[in-house]
Amino acid sequence: MxxxxxxxxxxxxxxxxxxxxxxxxxxxxxxxxxxxxxxxxxxxxxxxxxxxxxxxEFKAGTDAKSDVRLGDVTKDDGRATVPVTVTNKDSDAKSYLVLVAFKDSGGNRIDTVALNVNDVGGGASKKAEARSHRTLDGDISADIVRALRH
Structure with a gap:
């Protein structure tokens, strides 16, 4: 994690x-x-x-949205969670900042989580989890807003 x-x-x-x-x-x-x-x-x-x-602050960060995949959104005590998999396509270890937006059934952004995924080995993948800050009702989806590799 x-x-x-x-x-x-x-x-x-x-x-x-x-x-x-x-x-x-x-x-x-x-x-x-x-x-x-x-x-x-x-x-x-x-x-x-x-x-x-x-x-x-990640001025040296590189757009890495294509390195990040989200799984299916589930709920844990009412809070939305989504598995995040980061695959480092570089040969050296890198860290990632991933912004995940949780949206309601109408597509409205209702929460955003900033997730640090540190020290992903070269050519390797690492799993993490984004969890909403509060209880979210209804059908919830998640999208990657931005992902930076540094």
Whole structure:
């Protein structure tokens, strides 16, 4: 199993902050629901920018989406999980940053997980698992948003 704590923990913290600010906006009495929605949208935009910043830190990373395969989405205590297989086509060991989006039956993105798959040997494959940050209802699918090899 790959180490997912670093970037995934950051993304989870950003999502929690976004939800907390959105909830606080609903109860502060200074504005109506549209004010709260605006605040939540701003925080989510900020969280998205922070996640993009993490991806941008891999300036030397190479697009490796073709090296990554997803299995079937299942649920574990309501949280969506999907097996991830990374195949390193290079001759030297490489590490990967994989962004996996969970989508509802309408194709709407409802959660995104950043997954580090470290030290995949040259010509070898390594398995990991992406797990949603929260309980997801209904039929869930998963897509690779981005994969970088570094």
């Amino acid at each position: 790959a180490n997912v704590r670093g970037v995934r923990g950051t993304a989870a913290a950003l999502l929690a902050a976004a939800l907390a600010v959105g909830a606080a906006g609903c109860s502060d009495g200074d504005g109506g629901p549209s004010d709260a929605a605006s605040k939540a949208a701003g925080v989510l935009a900020s969280a998205t920018a922070e996640a993009q910043k993490k991806v941008d």
